[in-house]
Amino acid sequence: MAAGKRSAAGGTTHRRQGRDRRPILLRGCHLHPSDLHGLGRLAATAVEQALHLVEEFHGAVAGALLRIQPVGAITAFVYRRARSSTQGLHRCLAALLPAHDQQQAERRSTAEREAVLAALNGLVGDHLAASDNPLQITMRLRTGGRPLALERQALAAAFPDARGKLLVLVHGLCCSDLQWRRNHHDHGALLARDLGYTALYLSYNSGLHVSSNGRQFAALLETLAREWPVPVEEISLIGYSMGGLVARSACHYGGMAGHRWLAQLKNMIFLGTPHHGAPLERGGAWLTAILGRSGYTAPFARLGRIRSAGITDLRYGNLLDEDWEGMDRFAHAGDLRKPVPLPHGVRCFAIAGTVGKRRGDLRGKLLGDGLIPLDTALGRHVHGRRALGFPRSRTWIAYGVHHLDLLSSREVYARIRRWLAQSGMRSSRSARRP
Known part of the structure; x- marks a missing residue:
């Protein structure tokens, strides 16, 4: 059989290998x-x-x-x-x-498809999971958009130069792990280059309850620490927006389960995390309640009940099952959360963004980064038992920054790098101390 097919011009045109057998509608x-x-x-x-x-x-x-x-x-x-x-x-x-x-799906998926799936899961992910819809995202760790098999030999093959310093980045609502790369910048990749971390990215269904994702994440970290091909010296977590809540929830459930990875957890960095909730979701809850009070508009309140469990958890920053079990999550019942302190013995840092250009800017005080107010991102609360108590030296405000800009700001990266570098030096001194 001829290797190629002769064209009218006398040249040879080779047959395309691996012909696309998908329906015409799906090609391209x-x-x-x-x-x-x-x-x-x-x-x-x-x-x-x-x-x-x-x-x-x-x-x-x-x-x-x-x-x-x-x-x-x-x-x-x-x-x-x-x-x-x-x-x-x-x-x-x-x-x-x-x-x-x-x-x-993993082999063919594109960044555009991943972004759409992430948005759908954030909006109605609980429904997708309950109905076993193929659009649902299952939790896994990924690198470069490819899932990792959490088995020692597979990890050793994926990371032939594996190190004992692990950095896990946790995305926010309606985001995917690929969106850590923004404007040609990726905090995880740069920290791997500059500080010797191995960066791993969590992919999860952000429409599920924060506590459900927190429990799954805790179990996944336990498996990762056990199967990592070299001894784990340090685990650091960076949580963006909702991702910070998922990370805090994982610490709580990991502690309850007696997980060993918590002993290796050294640093947690929160970027624009709504520790005490997001005003946008509280406004949505009010609107749904108002619509439900009139016989004429009550049917339209059904539209407000479409939003996912993950979104309603953002009203006050729910972390635990007890914060929502046995309750109507759409009811306007006030803040009934059980206070959850920062994990003991872990260096925790908070970065808040603000659209204001300088300290004291009224616009920045009112709007924060456009989605998350300053006080909420810094863990402050009028009731002392709910305040997270970050030391002032472990908080920082990025000025002239919107919520998404926290992922691509070079100034934000410089602050994270400085904190983690200082933390590493302290750990080295402690290890050398007799």
Whole structure:
């Protein structure tokens, strides 16, 4: 057989190796077949919820304004038939589209797809997990966007020059681990280069409860410390936004489980972490409560209940199961959190961003970094038992910085590097002391 095919111009055009066998619709785009399945199921659920909303609104208007029977037999039948069609769509999607292939997804995934999946998981990740939707993200450690098998031989192959200093970076709500690289800057990669860390990145479903992710993260760190190919000298964590809450929750549940990795945890750095909640979520809770008080607008309160458990945890900064179990997470009940102190014996640092240009700037005081107020990011609270008590030398404010800029600011990186370098020198002196 000829190695190539002769062209009209007399040249040879070689056959393309590994012909793309995907449907034409999927070629040249970021979607996977399983993504279409997941998106279709999500769309069908959205249609079903929309039908519920329209039916409730129909009943409210007909009963209150027109003084007629809210939903008659014929109308109710129409709504039932419409909802049953969404169930048929679920079955068709399952039959027509191939099953989810995790290995194939990891091999073909793009940064654009990862960003969309991360946003979807942040918004409705609890629903994706509960419905076993293929769009859900499962927790794992990654490097360069590729998942790591937490087994000694696999880790030794992935890191032939493995060192005993581990740095784990934990992303925020609606983010992915790839988004630690922003504007050609990556705190983890630079700390690995400058201070000798091995940087690992946590990927997780940020729509789940913080406490659920915290418990999983604690178990994952225990496995990592046990299977790392060389003795672990130090673990440092950097948590961005919600990631800081997940890291604190992991310390709590790791302590309860008697995990050994906590003895190796030396440093925790929080970047724009809403230790005491985010005003945006509190505003959303108020809006949902107000809509629910009127018969005319109550159906629209259903829209506010779509947001994920992870988002509602950000109202006050929930860390534990006790902060939400047995409660209506959409109810406006005030701050009922159980106070959780910073982990004992760990050097903890907090960096807050502010859109203000200088100290005392009123705009900066009111807005913080645009999402997280200064006091919340620095762990301050009017009630002393809730204040985290970061030493002043371990807090820092980045001026003229928005929330996302904390990931790419060179000044923020210089501060992190200085803290970790000083911490390393103290540890070395302590190790040499007889």
